[in-house]
Amino acid sequence: MMRLTLFAxxxxxxxxxxxxxxxxxxxxxxxxxxxxxxxxxxxxxxxxPNLDRLAGQGMRYIHAYSSAPVCSVARSTLxxxxxxxxxxxxxxxxxxxxxxxxxxxxxxxxxxGYYCTNNSKTDYNMSINGKRAGWKDVGWxxxxxxxxxxxxxxxxxxxxxxxxTLSHEGQTTxxxxxxxxDRNPAQRIVPPGKVPLGVIAPYHPDTPExxxxxxxxxxxxxxxxxxxxxxxxxxxxxxxxxxxxxxYFSDHGGALPRGKRNIHDTGTRxxxxxxxxxxxxxxxxxxxxxxxxxxxxxxxxxxxxxxVNLCGLKxxxxxxxxxxxxxxxxxxxxxYLYRGRMDERYDTVRAIRTKWQLYVRNFSxxxxxxxxxxxxxxxxxxxxxxxxxxxxxxxxxxxxxxWKPKGGIEFYQTAYDxxxxxxxxxxxxxxxxEATLKMLRRREQDGVPVSSSGFAEAEAALMxxxxxxxxxxxxxxxxxxxxxxxAEGTLYDYVKSIPAEEWKxxxxxxxxxxxxxxxxxxxxxxxxxxxxxxxxYWAATGALIIGKEAAPLKAALxxxxxxxxxxxxVVAAEALGILGASEKSLxxxxxxxxxxxxxxxxxxxxxxxxxxxxxxxxxxxxRSIIPQKVKGEGARVVEAMEKIR
Numbered sequence: 174m175m176r177l178t179l180f181a182x183x184x185x186x187x188x189x190x191x192x193x194x195x196x197x198x199x200x201x202x203x204x205x206x207x208x209x210x211x212x213x214x215x216x217x218x219x220x221x222p223n224l225d226r227l228a229g230q231g232m233r234y235i236h237a238y239s240s241a242p243v244c245s246v247a248r249s250t251l252x253x254x255x256x257x258x259x260x261x262x263x264x265x266x267x268x269x270x271x272x273x274x275x276x277x278x279x280x281x282x283x284x285x286g287y288y289c290t291n292n293s294k295t296d297y298n299m300s301i302n303g304k305r306a307g308w309k310d311v312g313w314x315x316x317x318x319x320x321x322x323x324x325x326x327x328x329x330x331x332x333x334x335x336x337x338t339l340s341h342e343g344q345t346t347x348x349x350x351x352x353x354x355d356r357n358p359a360q361r362i363v364p365p366g367k368v369p370l371g372v373i374a375p376y377h378p379d380t381p382e383x384x385x386x387x388x389x390x391x392x393x394x395x396x397x398x399x400x401x402x403x404x405x406x407x408x409x410x411x412x413x414x415x416x417x418x419x420x421y422f423s424d425h426g427g428a429l430p431r432g433k434r435n436i437h438d439t440g441t442r443x444x445x446x447x448x449x450x451x452x453x454x455x456x457x458x459x460x461x462x463x464x465x466x467x468x469x470x471x472x473x474x475x476x477x478x479x480x481v482n483l484c485g486l487k488x489x490x491x492x493x494x495x496x497x498x499x500x501x502x503x504x505x506x507x508x509y510l511y512r513g514r515m516d517e518r519y520d521t522v523r524a525i526r527t528k529w530q531l532y533v534r535n536f537s538x539x540x541x542x543x544x545x546x547x548x549x550x551x552x553x554x555x556x557x558x559x560x561x562x563x564x565x566x567x568x569x570x571x572x573x574x575x576w577k578p579k580g581g582i583e584f585y586q587t588a589y590d591x592x593x594x595x596x597x598x599x600x601x602x603x604x605x606x607e608a609t610l611k612m613l614r615r616r617e618q619d620g621v622p623v624s625s626s627g628f629a630e631a632e633a634a635l636m637x638x639x640x641x642x643x644x645x646x647x648x649x650x651x652x653x654x655x656x657x658x659x660a661e662g663t664l665y666d667y668v669k670s671i672p673a674e675e676w677k678x679x680x681x682x683x684x685x686x687x688x689x690x691x692x693x694x695x696x697x698x699x700x701x702x703x704x705x706x707x708x709x710y711w712a713a714t715g716a717l718i719i720g721k722e723a724a725p726l727k728a729a730l731x732x733x734x735x736x737x738x739x740x741x742x743v744v745a746a747e748a749l750g751i752l753g754a755s756e757k758s759l760x761x762x763x764x765x766x767x768x769x770x771x772x773x774x775x776x777x778x779x780x781x782x783x784x785x786x787x788x789x790x791x792x793x794x795x796r797s798i799i800p801q802k803v804k805g806e807g808a809r810v811v812e813a814m815e816k817i818r
Contacts, residue, residue, distance in 0.1 A: 196285075196484050197453050198322070198417040201334040202404050204397045205244060205341040206428035209444040210373075211394070218363045218373075220395045223402030224446065227421060231448030232457065232465045236528050238508050239425040240473040242433055242440030243515055245296040247424050247473055252277050252297050252311055254477035254492035256509060258523075261647040261655060261664035262298040264514035266806075268305045269298060270663045276489040278477035279312030282332045285486050288325035291316045291334045323411060331413075332480070335404050339397040342428035343552045345389045353396060362391040375594060376431055378572050382558035386429055393428075418453055418483060420476075421446040430549065430556045431575055434515045435542060436524045436533060437585075437593045441510050445471070447498075456483055456499050470528055471497045472508035493644055507631070509638055513648055517806035517813075518544040519779055521648055523639075525631040531593055532631035533583035536649075536687045539718050543575040545782075545813040560817070580606065581688035581718075584613065584628055597626075610688075639680045645669060649683050651710055651740035653773030679707045686715035691722035701729040706738040713741060717748035727752055734761045739773040747780040750789050759790065763798055771805040778803060778810040785814065 211221045213228035214235075240250045241257060249262035253275055261269045279289040291313045301310045308316035315324065322331035343349055365384035368391075370377055377383050401421060408414045426432045426440035433440055447467075449457045458467050471479075475494040482488060482496035495503040510524040521536035549556045562568050563576045571594055584597040598609050613628035639646045645668045647655065659667045671679070682700055685693065693715065700712030713733060716723040723730075726748075733745035734757065743765055746758035765777035781799065785792035796814055803811060 196287075196330050197450075197456075198330050198413055199282075199332045199480050199484065200322075200404075200408060200417050200419045201332075202401055202419065202421045203334065203336045204401070204421075204423050205336070205338050206425070206433055207340040207394060207397070207423045207444070208427040208432060208439060208442055210391070210427065211398075211444055213446070214444060218369065218391060220362045220391075221398040223398045223405065224421060224444075227401070227405065227419070227448055228446045228465060231419070231446055232467045234445040234447075234467045234469065234471060236468065236470040237422065237443050237445035238441045238470075238472045238510060238526060239423070239443050240441075240509070241511055242425045242435055243512070244294070244424045245298045246511075246513070248294070248296050249298040250473045251476055252279075254278060254474065254489065254494050256474050256493055256511070256644065256646075257298065258509075258511040258513075258646045258648045259493065259644040259665065260299070261650075261659075261668075263511050263648050264298070264652055265516060266296075267298050267514075267652075268300045270303075270659070271299045271301065271306075272663050272665055274491055276491055277311035278481060279332065281312075281477075281481055281486055281489065282484070283312050283314070285484070286330065287484075288322060288329045288331045289314050289333075290320040290322055290324070290331070292320040292336065293317045294336050322413070330416075330484075336424075337397055337400050339400055340390070340393045340423075340428065342433060342549065344393050345386050345428065345554075346552050350389050350393070353393070361388060362395050363388050374429070374431070375592065376571050376575065377429075377555070378559060378562040378568050380555075380558040380562055382554040383429075386553060386555035390428055415450045415452060417450060418456075418480075419446075419448045420480075428553075430543065430553060430559055434512070434546070434549075436510050436512050436522045437531065438587070439592065441524075441526070453483075458498060458502070468528075469497050470505045470508055470526075472505075472510075474509075475505075507634055511646070511648060514652060514775075516546055516548055517775060517779070517809035518546055519652075519776060520544065523635060523646070523648070525634050525638075527627060527631065529586065529588045530627045530631060531583075531585040531587055532628065532635065533585075534635055534684070534687060535579045535581055535583070536683055536714075538579045538581045538687060539720075540783075541576050541578055545786075545817040547809040547812050547817070550813075550817055582610065584626070584631075586626070597628075606688075607690075636680065636684065639683075640673075640677060642669070642673065645671075645676065649679055649711075650707060651772075651776065653770050653776060654706060654710070654738050654740040656770055656772060657738075675705060678703075679705065679711065682708045682711035682715075686711045686718060689715035689718050691719055694719065694723055694725050697723075697726060698729060701726065701733065706736070706741055709733065709736065710738065710741045710744060713744040713748060717744055717751065720751050723748065724752055727754065731757060734758065739765050739769045740776055743773065743776045743780050746777075747783060750780075750784045751787070755784065755790050759784075759798065763800075766803060766807070767800060771807075774804045775807050775810070778807045782810055782814055 210216050212219045213225040239247045241247050243265045246257045249257040257263045295308050297306045299306045322333040325331050365388040368384045368387040422445045423443040478488045478494035478496045479498050482499035507525050507527045512522045520540050523534045525532040580598050585593040647664050647668050655664045697712045697715050700708050716726045730745045730749050736742050746761045749758040762777045762781050766774045781795050784790045785795040
């Protein structure tokens with residue numbers, strides 16, 4: 174009831190800025206799991222005539238990004254107009270309580286008289302009024318396969334979303350792929366033998382399975398394009414095209430390994446094509462060139478503010494996004510990208526993307542990019558093939574990186590490194606991490622600029638975003654501990670309530686932990702004894718990242734095995750396992766599996782598996798001490814121990 178009352182109050186303030194009832198319709202056509210592998214984006218191997226035609230009639234953005242490289246988190250960002258990391262919605266397939274003050278864009282349109290339909294995916298990662306949020310909670314009139322703008326009242330403007338899974342990673346399996354081809358045959362757009370691996374994916378080894386997956390993926394993109402064509406023809410036949418602004422985009426990057434789930438462009442850069450009918454052409458950006466290319470830097474967090482602005486509606490104050498179209502459109506210097514837990518695997522990553530640089534901060538550099546995710550191993554033959562090639566020593570240095578621990582920081586000059594394979598911290602191994610970091614951080618020397626890389630600016634932007642009092646990044650709170658700290662409230666409100674100086678210590682501890690080395694050991698000791706469980710967590714993480722050279726911290730880590738926060742116990746126990754104290758740490762991890770909440774249990778299972786994969790404790794023994802039944806996603810970790818070795 175409280176939410177409905179607040180909604181009614183807010184609705185009274187959402188006034189039309191445009192005079193009269195004449196407003197554009199908005200149609201979002203979305204596909205899943207595809208980077209700009211389209212003809213109109215310069216891919217000579219793609220067959221996408223419908224999208225190419227749409228781009229020719231409108232404009233295509235070359236700097237458009239999903240705020241997160243996975244579907245549920247991307248949709249959480251879109252529906253709220255806020256970064257999922259601000260609200261605690263950054264972990265894939267979660268159900269986090271959000272504050273009553275959050276405003277969903279269908280509500281804004283609905284209160285302005287629009288008919289709002291979603292066909293058909295929701296996946297919003299949040300709970301409202303104690304239950305997982307559904308389509309009615311966020312303001313849709315209709316949702317599902319039959320939801321359609323044609324069901325609106327005569328003369329009523331509409332906001333409609335149509336989504337397809339034809340390009341989803343799951344459609345590359347034998348069953349799905351052959352089923353699709355049987356119903357809608359496609360000739361091989363790119364036969365396996367002609368897949369230009371060295372151009373589109375030099376990070377992939379050349380195996381038959383990888384070639385076959387890429388070939389199927391191009392076929393699926395072609396089928397997706399046909400589906401888009403059907404939606405566009407449907408719009409024309411309805412008679413509404415002349416009053417409808419059409420958006421086409423993907424929910425995140427490509428389906429094959431190192432695309433989806435990864436924060437590089439292969440996981441976050443998306444195609445974005447927008448067509449304005451003649452009637453609304455004056456709202457199109459003035460920045461596009463003669464080839465219909467828009468140069469603005471945009472991210473999903475900006476989409477709700479943009480469409481609301483296009484339709485002359487007031488943008489809710491709580492939204493973080495900036496409108497990139499319409500009156501008072503704004504330009505961004507950078508976009509903020511984030512990833513958290515993906516299914517059963519934890520890996521906290523944040524990134525600053527400008528037009529010409531990508532700065533990545535890996536807060537879990539001890540975990541590889543290619544963790545043993547059970548789902549992609551099930552559906553992508555390329556994943557298993559790549560892993561087997563790596564284990565057999567058949568991968569070069571670039572191809573091997575995916576399966577090895579990451580650096581704490583990555584930095585790419587994307588103007589000439591389209592796929593982000595030339596990490597500044599790996600380009601000159603002799604220089605080393607510290608020397609490279611020192612060089613990149615220097616802004617000037619004796620008043621003379623010495624580096625124009627943008628690194629120092631990106632690093633400062635990341636820290637400012639973490640500290641932002643209006644939109645602090647909740648991803649620095651481990652998931653299980655966050656559930657406990659938020660209690661009956663919301664993680665968003667809890668993190669905002671932390672005193673500024675205390676929160677600064679948390680952010681500094683996390684940033685320092687990600688690049689911790691042996692000389693940082695003395696600095697970590699006071700943080701291990703901090704009164705803040707968040708600072709203790711990140712200090713213990715720093716010890717884990719340092720590894721065996723963190724031996725002077727052993728006594729302090731042993732003391733954390735009885736910490737009040739289970740997540741602190743987990744990371745301390747894993748660090749102690751590396752330090753040779755597994756007999757002390759293993760019982761603690763098993764206890765957390767049994768007694769912790771679902772996310773604490775999952776973290777403990779990940780730690781146990783990591784110790785097994787590192788050879789610290791035989792995997793056979795790890796499997797023998799794990800309970801027969803585990804909670805939630807933990808079952809997938811157990812499956813990975815059995816099947817992915």
